[in-house]
Amino acid sequence: MAASRDTPAWVDLVLLPALNLAAAFVVAGLVILVLGENPVKAMGILFYGAFGYGEAVGFTLYYATSFVFAGLAVAVAFHAGLFNIGGEGQAYLGGLGAGLVCLFLGGLPPILVVPLAMVASALFGAAWAYIPGYLQARRGSHIVITTIMFNFIAAALMTHLMVNVLIKPGQQSPESREFDPGTWMPFVHELAAKFAIAVAKSPLNLSIVLAIAVSIFVWLFLWRTRWGYALRVVGHNETAAVYGGIAPAKVIIGAMALSGALAGLVGVNEIMGVQHRLILNFTGGVGYVGIAVALMGRNHPIGIALAALLFGALYQGGTELSFDMPKLTKEVVVVIQGLVILFCGAFEGMFRPQILAMLRRRRLQAAAAAGA
């Protein structure tokens, strides 16, 4: 990341992302205008659709939960100097892992099967990321390419499994049977109802607690343990890592496995939390959104949480938008998402020179005023 030493932290962390985000929405507004709708009205619907009422907030948080997992996955790999574009496939496999446990061990008591399914989702995701990690570390195969390829391969594998193996007998659409209710992640509204608190019905489930716990874990791991230290050293400077007695290949493989495990947890939210059965394409691009989330969140768990909330709001609000404005399809959300990634990620440096020049002028003026 281009964290410049001349830039005050609040500029880097607040002002510039806000400006970039605003620019993305201005362009998104223009696109909506071209499509023949009123952009201001559209943004209003978007915002109301995301935060306006209880159910909407629930949906927003539910989406954000998956984005936190995917974003943390990208961030952990990034700190090790790796670009993991394979979050999508790793999440897909993670769902498979959770699903298999729920399908075949569903009879066990919930206290056993739920953690087991979580572990399985992490392990399956880790395994799917381990291979590109291994190939990068030992064979020098470009991880960007291999992780993309593994997304395609994961899709093919899942289609095969769903169509030919796990499909519920006597059914047309490729879905597994529903899991035993004992394996479901409890919905927040149901849980709240037990304590006589009224919460609007939504897919939001206890996975969000897992997401928060995992965020804290990632922060502690990266910045407060010697393994996280080693990981960050490798990410910044492999030669220095070797000098410091750290084996880069091992760290790369380990970081990818951890990254994949985090991505795999998406399966907990989607499969155990909402779908309660295995279906096709339940990830729906969450791995790619994770890249944007990590970027916007500056690869820091707090930033990632905020960015995940933003993208969760975009998803939920965008769905609402396509209901209310017939000329807009659900793909408009993808457009806005692309614009946000473009402006907050790739155009990150767009406003920096101007802002820095402005700050410097201010400082000089202040110094002159103080001197006079």
Add this chain to the structure above:
Amino acid sequence: MTANGAQAPAVRPPAIELKNIDKRFGPVHANRAISLSVPAGTIHGIVGENGAGKSTLMSILYGYYQADSGEIWVDGKLTKIDDPGDAIAAGIGMVHQHFMLVDTFTVLENVVLGVEGGLLLRAGMDKARKELKRLEREYKLEVDIDAVVGDLSVGLRQRIEILKALFRGANVLILDEPTGVLTPAEADHLFRILRVLKQEGKTAILITHKLREVMAATDNVSVMRRGEIVGSVRTADTSPPQLAEMMVGRKVLLRVERRPAKPGRTVLEVDGLAVIDGHGVERVKGVSFQVRAGEVVGIAGVAGNGQSELIETIAGMRAPSGGRILLNDREISSPKSHLSPRDLRGLRLAHIPEDRLRMGLIAPFAAHDSAILGQQGRDVYNRNLMLNQGAIVTSCADNMQRYDVRPSDPKLASINFSGGNQQKIVLAREIEVDPEMLLVGQPTRGVDIGAIEFIHRRVLELRDAGKAILLVSVELDEIMGLADRILVMNEGRVVGELKSEDADENKLGLLMAGISSKAA
């Protein structure tokens, strides 16, 4: 190339005149209202410590940076130089410290880059080939035009850079620290070339921190300190101590006092060591020596003759391809297996790497995080599964006090310290664990003179405390000032060994160039 040395110098305007050049990089004021006049047909030295602003000033003259204010006059004409293209058009050429060559290209391709002479390559290349042959003859700059640059030695690459400038019709040649990578003999050859250029009426500007070279090669010299020119004198009227004092702003000791060594038992033994690098090239070829407790063994040689690979192999960063290494009579490295840097730290071997920013520190990390590199697993820095943040910061702050690191702020990013202070952070980290064997690579590269004194004194203190020290340096003064025994490396071999009292620049220079002489 119309300039003619036969013209009376008084008639010619200065080749280069800089007036009030000012340049800031963000908060750093790199050049402060600099004015400088370089008479045509002379060799002009610019000396100063690291970070004094020499390279910035010359990069402005070459159009690589733009000055915030000020004027550049070339041959008596006010000239606007906004980019290197303008500088080339004005007859200015530059040989950069880090060569500006494309390694995968041939010499010819590198030379014509930017002046290809047409949309298609062939015609221009044929013409360039002839012109290059002529330049080679005229200035004695032989090089194989069709060789791939990546395969050539640094000395030859520098020649290509000079050819590039001459091919573009340069009348003024700027050389930025040109001798850092050369043997004394190669450096002498370079200075001979400069004198030929001077006879042809060309002007050269030589940026360097080596006072000896300034005295030997230049007509005039300007001294820079903290972005300003603090004096310009005729070389004949000055002396190295005087220049050093102008550079630093106070009197300096150029050499630290040293008592005779009292060597004890053998700590490190290197036996027939051979190392092959990642490109399959054998960089160390059968090197054997010992280092005993209480002595400094220096390894002299031009950069790139296998010293880096040697020291990295001893430190456990590379596997040898032949021979073995013993530490306190225990085998630590052989082609079959070798201990890792982590294991070796456990055996009390410390390593001050030759390149701080490539190895010794993590540039964007806070100083306290760089200060545990390689020691992140130590008990004092850990509490159960977690790093003990408090202990890490405290220990870093303590060391900063003791080693006079400025600013003494453990939270500041490593990159934001000056070279000397970065080096002190590394030094403190490696020394404070009380090692028995210390590997030291280029300890004062890019370090200001004040810090050099400090570092040299520390190294000698450690020697006197009975540590075994292996020192690699390309600076002959440093080697002669610190080492008790000097090994000279050339093309991967130890070509000679001298006792420090027998060593002088001449003997070392000959050995470094690969000319074996029976050392007395």
Add this chain to the structure above:
Amino acid sequence: MSDWLLLILTMIDATVRVATPLVLAALAGLFSERSGIVDVGLEGKMLGAAFAAAAVAYVTGSPWLGLVAAIAAATALAMVHGLACITFNGNQVVSGMALNILMAGLAPTLAFAWFSQGGQTPLLGPGRRFEPIALPFADAFAQIPVLGEIYGRITGHNILVYAAAVSVPLVAWVIYRTRFGLRLRAVGENPSAVDTAGIFVGALRYRALLCNGLLCGLAGAYLSTAHGAGFVRDMTAGKGYLALAALIFGKWKPLPTLLACLLFAFTDALQARLQGVSLPVLGQVPVQAIQALPYLLTVLLLAGFVGRAMAPRAIGIPYVKER
């Protein structure tokens, strides 16, 4: 006329069809990556170009105007990439991914808004797409038994297939024999050397991206107005990524890249033929396994043969003057 020859010729035919957009896209990527800019955005640029070509060809009735629109669209996207990578020193992989995601959304959105056909363009009838063209003497050759059959496969492709075939030697010539090529190769290896030689690094890289846009435009137009008859959503289906893999596998050189593209295309042709076929030993292989073949092959090739590929040294690093 043996069955085997016919089979081989059919396979070659299918390979050429699939290889065309791969070759064009990979060569597009070659310009970008040789100049030092990672191009993960081939997919998005092709998709945008495919949509532009189909939309304009449908509205104007001319595939040629569609082609112009495709080139314009792809070039515009390449310039956005340039803005991010060259002017703003942004992250090049992120910029490419952003383009891919943006186009995956924008193309169907615009198609839906303009043509109301569920995110695709109307079917392009005759005259609105590039038709097969017969090379000279096609009729004469057709009389000769084997040779005629072979020439019959060479002739009768559309203009963009021939364009792809010609582009390989043309690109090689530009890269190795012209001033632009020399500078392009230099700037991807050592931009400082180019800068100090008095050449503007940024301008040079922008020009490389113009070439990139042109070729991406051709590739996209091929998909929707030559190979297909209209734009459908996700019609690139990973071809941009495969092209990038082919470029890496081809070590950033035109001819080896062509061979890599042909290999991928052949695998694809093979998977089309293998579907539903019972193989000896393996028996009936699941369709999905066969569909994943090109991707598996890519991973295997990257792992097995290329190893640490000799990428242009400055690739992926924004050019910021050191200080």
